[in-house]
Amino acid sequence: MLSTGALRAHLLETRLAGEVATTREQSLRSYRLFAAGDPRVTLGLDPEWAWAERDLIALMADKCGVSADPAQVTGPDVIDPELTLAGLDAFADRLGEAAGRRAPVLFGTGHPHRLLGFYADLADALSAAGCPVLTPAQGRCVDITTRFGVRTYNLVYVRRVALLREPGTREHGGNAGAHTHSPLPVRVALAGVAAARGPLPELVVGDHGWVCGAGQLGIDAIGLADVNDPALFVGEAEGRVSLAVPVDDAVRSDCYRPLTRYVLNRACLSQ
Template identity: 75%
Template sequence: MLTTGALRAHLLAARLAGPVATSRESSLRSYRLFAARDPRLLLGLDPERGWGEGELLGLMASKCGVSADPAHVRGPDVIDPERTVAALGAFAERLGAAAGARSPVLFGTGHPHRLLEFYASLARALSAAGCVVLTPAQGVGVDMATRFGVRPHRIDYVRGVALVREGGARSAACAPGAHSHSPLPVRMALGALAEAGDPLPELVVGDHGWVCGAGQLGVEAIGLADTDDPALFVGEAEGRVAVTVPLDDGVRSDYYRPLIRYVLHRARLPGRQEWP
């Protein structure tokens, strides 16, 4: 078993927590844009009330451990590893509850290059526990805004995890998908289930728009978020996101493997012995 002490040490060594690669400048810019209700930062969430920059900074200090000092404007941002460990425990508890109820679950990521293995391992474990891992809207096209303008994408699934690919991209392991913040894919996935009369997910697991978009529609959602993704933490504060785990979401994919082991063990899910 990976102890909490060993997990904490790994979080710091891999820079998943502690001083992280996400800059303070990036985080503060995100808080400004979220306060202005820029849809690129809302990630599909419609906040119940206005959140000023100061309130967001206070929330992120409480949830992540970033500095609450508004005069601190440069350098690496910081995530408190104790908050990450606690949130991973709550994350695992939700997965364990879904497994116990054999709930239908939907996985989706906007970080396929980094987080696909993490989610795919959890999807495999929940499937082995008797959950239906849903794959709605496979191949459905969705036009999404990018820095180059609106571009055609399509929804695809790799090992049970939803992602989006740019139009014309190959469905291959060497092309894991596009980085995305959009809530449009989860809306289309849920809409496809509803239109077909199929059961909706009782839990959505992921990041970015997959979590906020699902939570906004009333579906229980849990996920991972960096210090420059305030929407998930606001969603959690307002009761539309069940659990948000603060960590750097852009490190090497193999650095998340000890987290897989820890979560599977805490959730008492199959496969927890497979990770060294």
């Protein structure tokens, strides 16, 4: 088993927590855009409360450990590793609860290059524990508005984790899938469940729009979130996202393997 101390050291060494690659300037820009209601950063969440930039800084200081001083506007941002560890403990507990009742679960990621392996290993473990891991709307088209205009992607599943991929491409040459913040993929997936009259997921696990989009629709949703993704933490504060774990979501994919081992051990799902 990976000890808490060893995982803390790993978080700091790989910059998953502690001083992270995201800059203070990037975080503050995201907070300003969220306060303005920009859909690129609201990620499918429709906030019930009015969130000014100063409110978001205070929230992110509490949830992630960033500086609470609005006058600090430059330099690297930070994530308190103790908050990450506490979040991973709660994340593992939620997975253990889902496994205990063999709940239907849906996995999806907007960060397939980085986080696909993390979610796929969790999906394997939950499936082995008897949870139906859902793969609805396989191959369905999803139109995403980008800065280059509307682009069409396909919803695909790799090891039972949903992601977007450009039509006509396969997983080769480093093409793991498309990076997206959009909530449209989870909406398409849930519409596919409804059309097939299958069981709805009792838990959605992922990031970005997968978590916020599901939470906005009233589905239990948990996932990972970086310091420049305030929507997940706002959703948690407002009670629509069940859990957001603060962690850098864009480091090398192999850096997340110790997190997988830690979570599965705590959830009693190690195989």
